[in-house]
């Protein structure tokens with residue numbers, strides 16, 4: 387902590403993207419600790435706050451009635467001094483394709499420690515690159531938060547894609563008194579694979595069907611006896627204004643693990659390629675029998691750090707995002723994460739959480 391009482395977080399460390407900022411500010415609100423984040427997104431081609439990050443910062447400012455210095459577009463340094471988390475209804479209109487799920491990623495842990503239920507409307511992109519697709523948040527993040535005793539309800543009012551955005555969602559969050567420790571160690575065996583392959587706008591339903599068939603065929607090739615059912619949909623014009631295509635596949639195992647893999651169509655969309663890439667990614671997780679997928683890893687770190695008791699996850703090699711999340715969580719909470727690499731490339735991440743209580747309830 388410096389002389390002015392700020393904990394300084396170096397945003398260029400490891401991944402050097404937006405995640406260090408999101409985790410630092412969420413923890414700042416929950417712990418009531420002022421933070422200064424410097425060198426924000428230093429490793430990105432256009433460093434500093436983008437629309438998504440700026441809207442997230444201003445949202446947390448409103449949720450915590452915080453004092454903020456440096457909250458402007460492309461700013462590379464920010465001081466954030468939170469007050470109590472009250473909980474309310476909030477609206478964020480990004481007017482861009484800023485990722486709605488990443489704004490939710492920042493606000494969700496904070497609202498779990500609010501004094502009353504909250505509702506959060508955000509407009510922007512629901513399915514955009516380098517961020518969880520909204521279906522991933524609903525079908526993979528939500529069940530992975532269950533062991534912590536945390537939950538939310540997420541409704542999509544309108545799907546939105548790059549470059550125009552125009553998506554909108556409603557997130558409802560019930561506060562918790564505390565987070566329980568999460569155990570993600572027992573893979574068991576594969577029980578079923580489900581998911582959704584979608585198109586929207588001018589992209590025809592046949593692309594969704596190609597994604598669906600290829601993805602199902604690949605899973606059945608390796609696991610002929612397990613159920614694999616991917617739904618193919620074309621969003622109506624009322625649900626999505628623009629062109630978009632993507633797929634999310636979710637695997638559930640007998641040990642209670644829920645793993646996801648997702649892909650998004652870019653300029654030229656080949657449904658067979660998207661279906662094959664996504665099922666290939668999921669099959670890799672399943673063959674390795676890991677309990678937490680590559681993207682869920684970093685998203686669970688903040689919950690493990692705050693929980694009461696020992697959380698453990700069995701995953702693949704740690705991503706830079708995860709190591710960044712661990713670094714930020716250790717700096718702000720004082721907890722220690724233990725990372726053990728096992729033969730076969732498994733990693734066991736263990737953390738005795740801070741045992742944070744919700745002072746507002």
Ligand SMILES: Nc1ncnc2c1ncn2[C@@H]1O[C@H](COP(=O)(O)OP(=O)(O)OP(=O)(O)O)[C@@H](O)[C@H]1O
Nearest residue numbers: 403404405427430516517518519522648681684707
């Ligand atoms: N395909 C995916 N499925 C699920 N989650 C994803 C996927 N791709 C990225 N994520 C998650 O989105 C987050 C991205 O963090 P990151 O810091 O890279 O993004 P960002 O804030 O948009 O910053 P930047 O623009 O600086 O990269 C991470 O939590 C990561 O796990």
